[in-house]
Amino acid sequence: MKVTDNPRQQDTVARVTTIKNTLQKCCFLQHDTKPEKSKRLAQKVRSRNMKKAGAEKKRARRSSAAGRDPATDTPPRKQANKKDVFQLFAEKVRDHKDLVSRWAVLQETRVEYFRGKDFVTFLRNHSELKDILESDRHLEVEDIVNVLLSKNLLVRCDRVVKTVRPGKRKLSTWPAHLEIYPEQEFSDNDAFFAWTFVNKRPLWQTLLSLSWPVLTLAICLFPVYPHQAKLLILYTCAGVLLLILCLLLVRALIFGVSWILLGKRIWVFPNILAEEATLRELFRFWPQKDEEEKPKLTARIFYAVVAVLAILLLRHHAPDEAARARYQKRVSNIIDDVLEWDPRLALSGMMDSMQTEFNGTETENNVTDGEKVVEHEHDESTDDKDLYNEDNDSDNI
DSSP: OOSSSOOOHHHHHHHHHHHHHHHHHHHHHHHHEEEEEEEEHHHHHHHHHEEEEEHHHHHHHHHHHSOTTTTTTHHHHHHHOOOOOOHHHHHHHHHHHHHHHEEEESSSSSEEEEEEEEEEEEHHHGGGGGGGGGGGGTTOHHHHHHHHHHTTTTTEOOOOOSOOOOBBOOOOOOSEEEEEOOOOOOOOOOEEEEOSOOOOOOOOHHHHHHHHHHHHHHHHTTTGOOOOHHHHHHHHHHHOOOOOOOOHHHEEEEEHHHHHHHHHOOOTTTTTSSSSSSSHHHHHSOOOOOOOOOOOOHHHHHHHOOOOOHHHHHHHHHHHHHHHHHHHHHHHHHHHHHHHHHHHHHHHHHHHHHHHHHHHHHHHHHHHHHHHHHHHHHHHHHHHHHHHHHHHHHHHO
């Protein structure tokens, strides 16, 4: 733009420049404010949406809390950690002493099983155990067992031997070998059910298993016990062994007499030799009802004659008083050697044996030295004789 000296023109130019500057500022502000306004609007919309979403979530929580039962419903994490009520029910029933159960072999695995009719009777007498099932406490026995089967806590089994063995009138009440039944449903008609989960070991069993190494070490250290402790252990073990032998002999005599005279099989303490039995069943005195057939009269007479002949033969070949005295003396000497053994005596005996060996070696050395001296003197004398003979020969020549 050309600068002129006319004042009017200068005023107009100044006005034009000011107008241009104001227009440029307005345009710049407009360009700058549009994005700010859009940003503010977007933030407002977002905040409104977030408020709406928060309000909806609160409403949903209130509605779910209103429809939830606080006694039964728990948060998801607690529900995950909570144990299944049927698992708790199965463990409680298995540990109960009133449910009759036995052990058997199922596909080369020992399992604990019970009968269906015994389970029905057990739940009828102990209906308070159903409270563990909480909302399912009103289920019938059949439905409860079917749920346990579906959860693989039980498996239905069947006996392997399905025919009556010779000499028996019916099948065994508790078979020793089982197989899986194809239809896994509850039944109380000669149906067996085996537990599939591993039962928790009681504390006393853990302590007993830990005490076995200590007992083994104590048995190995028996020779170093004091004399009174040795006597106590010896008489206690001998008394227990004598009691067991007398019990077995008495029950065998009762069985033999009752079988020969009455034709009945009566075993007192029937589970005294059982491999798997509880402490209560182990010392049960009276046996169960005999389920086998009555023996024939000819067989009873035959075994009676054999028993009489065996008694007469043993009485004829019984040892005399001298033989019994010799045997008693030999046994008493063995027991005395065991009881009177002491580490100090053993050490003193070892020292005596070492001393005798040392004395023996000294005498052998003395003997060998004397023999060597004699041999040396003998050699010298023979050399002198040879020299003397040679001198005589030279003189004669």
